[in-house]
Amino acid sequence: MADEEKNGAPPKDKPGAQQPGDKGKQGDKDQPAKRKPLWPWLLGGAVLVGFVAVVLAVIFAPAPDVWTNDAYVSAHYATVAPRISGQIASVDVDDNQPVAAGQLLATIDDRDFRAALATAEATLEQNMAQLAEASASISRQPSVVDQSQTQNPSAEAQLAFAQANQRRYRNLAATGAGTFQERQQADQQLQQAQSAVDQARAATDAARRQIPVLEAQRAAAEAAVKADLARVEQARLNLSYTQILAPVAGIVGQRTVEVGNYVAPGASLMVVAPLDQAYIVANYREVALRHVLPGQSVTIHVDAYDIDLRGVVDSVAPASGAAFGAIQPNNATGNFTKIVQRLPVKVLVSPAQPEAKLLRLGFSVETTIHTGLADVAGEQQRTPARVTAPR
Numbered sequence: 001m002a003d004e005e006k007n008g009a010p011p012k013d014k015p016g017a018q019q020p021g022d023k024g025k026q027g028d029k030d031q032p033a034k035r036k037p038l039w040p041w042l043l044g045g046a047v048l049v050g051f052v053a054v055v056l057a058v059i060f061a062p063a064p065d066v067w068t069n070d071a072y073v074s075a076h077y078a079t080v081a082p083r084i085s086g087q088i089a090s091v092d093v094d095d096n097q098p099v100a101a102g103q104l105l106a107t108i109d110d111r112d113f114r115a116a117l118a119t120a121e122a123t124l125e126q127n128m129a130q131l132a133e134a135s136a137s138i139s140r141q142p143s144v145v146d147q148s149q150t151q152n153p154s155a156e157a158q159l160a161f162a163q164a165n166q167r168r169y170r171n172l173a174a175t176g177a178g179t180f181q182e183r184q185q186a187d188q189q190l191q192q193a194q195s196a197v198d199q200a201r202a203a204t205d206a207a208r209r210q211i212p213v214l215e216a217q218r219a220a221a222e223a224a225v226k227a228d229l230a231r232v233e234q235a236r237l238n239l240s241y242t243q244i245l246a247p248v249a250g251i252v253g254q255r256t257v258e259v260g261n262y263v264a265p266g267a268s269l270m271v272v273a274p275l276d277q278a279y280i281v282a283n284y285r286e287v288a289l290r291h292v293l294p295g296q297s298v299t300i301h302v303d304a305y306d307i308d309l310r311g312v313v314d315s316v317a318p319a320s321g322a323a324f325g326a327i328q329p330n331n332a333t334g335n336f337t338k339i340v341q342r343l344p345v346k347v348l349v350s351p352a353q354p355e356a357k358l359l360r361l362g363f364s365v366e367t368t369i370h371t372g373l374a375d376v377a378g379e380q381q382r383t384p385a386r387v388t389a390p391r
Contacts, residue, residue: 066292066369070342071282071300073363077273078248080105081266083241086112088261095255099246099272106257106269110242117235124228131221138214250274278359280311280347282367285340289316291371293379294391298347301366305358310350313369316388317344345369346390 086108093105250272257269280300284292298311320341347367349356380387 062291062373064291064371064373066284066288066371067366068282068284068288069364069366070284071280071347071365071367073278073359073361073365074281075274075278075361077250077253077271077361078246079268080244080247080270080272081268082108082244082263083265084108084113084238085264086110086242086262088257088259088263089242091255091257091259093252093255093270095252097252099250099252101246101249103246104243105246105252106244108242108244108263110239113235113239113242117232117239120228120231120235124225124232127221127224127228131218131225134214134218134221138211138218244269246272248272248274249276273361275357275359275361278349278356278361279314280349280365280367282345282347282365282369283321283342284345284369285342286320287340289343289345289376289388291374291376292316292345292369293371293374293376293387294389296372296374297370299368299370300347300349301368302359303364303366304360305355307355307358309353309356311347311367312350314346314348315390317346319343 089107089109091106093099093103099105253271253273254268255270257263263269280298282298292313294313294315296313298313300309300311301307302309320343322341345367347369349359376387
C-alpha cells in the first residue's frame with residue numbers, strides 16, 4: 001500500500017469503501033419515482049373518438065345535400081325529315097350552324113308539285129262551271145214548269161170541242177142526218193185531243209219532277225268542287241313541303257343530306273338541338289331521393305369547362321331504367337335480385353347564366369341537390385297530388 005502511494009498509483013478500492021459518486025446514487029434510490037403525464041393518452045383517445053364519430057355521422061347521419069356524378073346534359077331535339085319524296089335542290093345550312101325557328105334548311109325540286117297544283121286548279125274550275133250550270137238549270141226549271149202548264153188549257157179546250165163534236169156527229173149518225181165517216185172523224189179528233197191533254201199533263205209533271213234531278217246534279221257538282229278544293233289544298237301543301245324549315249331554334253347536327261340526293265318521306269336529314277332548352281338528367285340512387293322535392297336548388301358542375309351552374313329540380317322520373325328495359329329484373333321463376341336502383345331526376349338550368357350557353361348534349365356533369373332534409377313522405381301524406389311530379 002505504501003509502495004503504491006509512493007509510486008503515485010491510485011489506491012485500490014477497498015471493500016466496503018464509499019466512492020465519491022455513491023452518495024448521490026443512494027439518495028436517488030431513496031426518493032419516490034415520478035409518474036408519467038396522462039394528457040397525451042387523453043388527447044389521442046379524444047382524437048380517435050372524434051374520428052369514429054365523424055365516420056359514423058358521415059355513414060349514418062342524413063345529409064342535406066345529395067351528390068352524384070351519374071348525370072349528363074340532354075334536350076328534346078327535333079329530327080328534320082321531309083314530308084314528301086323528291087330530289088334535293090339545295091341545302092342552306094351546314095353542320096353546327098345556329099338556326100332560328102322557321103329558317104330554311106333545304107329545298108326539294110318543286111316542278112312536279114307546281115304541275116300537280118295547276119292540274120288540280122284546272123279541274124276545280126271545270127267542276128265549278130258544272131256547278132254553276134246545275135244551279136242555272138234549277139233556277140230555270142220553274143219557268144219550264146209554267147210553260148208546260150200554259151199548254152194544258154189549250155189542250156183541254158180542244159178536248160172539250162172534240163167531245164162536243166163527237167156527240168153531235170153521233171146523234172146525226174143515229175138520225176141518219178150525218179154520215180158514218182163524219183162520225184169516225186169526230187171519234188178520231190176526240191182521241192187526238194185526249195192524247196194532247198195527257199201529253200201536256202205528262203210534260204208538266206215531268207217538268208216538276210226534273211227539279212229534284214237537277215238538285216241532285218247540283219249536289220254532285222258541289223261535292224266534286226269540295227273534292228277539287230281538297231286536292232288543290234293538298235297540292236299547295238305538297239308544294240310548300242318542298243321547303244324544309246327548322247321546327248325549332250337550335251344548332252344543326254347530324255346533317256346527312258346533300259344536293260342531288262333523292263329523299264323519301266320520314267328520312268332523317270339532320271337534327272336541330274335546342275340548346276337553350278337543355279336540361280340535366282341526374283341518375284340518383286333511390287335511397288338518396290328521400291328528401292328530394294321539385295323546386296329545390298341544385299349546383300351543376302360541368303366537367304368540360306370546370307364551371308358551376310345553378311339549377312332547380314323539376315321532377316323525378318316515374319320509373320327506373322330497369323323498369324323500362326327490354327329485360328325485366330326477374331327471371332323465369334319469378335325470383336328477384338334486390339339491387340339499389342337509380343331514378344332519373346330532371347334538373348332545369350336556371351336562366352340568366354351566360355355560361356349555360358356552353359352546354360352541349362351529352363356533357364358529363366355532377367349535380368348536388370340541396371334538399372334541406374325536406375320531409376317528402378310527410379308532405380305526400382298532406383296532399384293528394386304527386387309531390388315529386390313537375391309543379
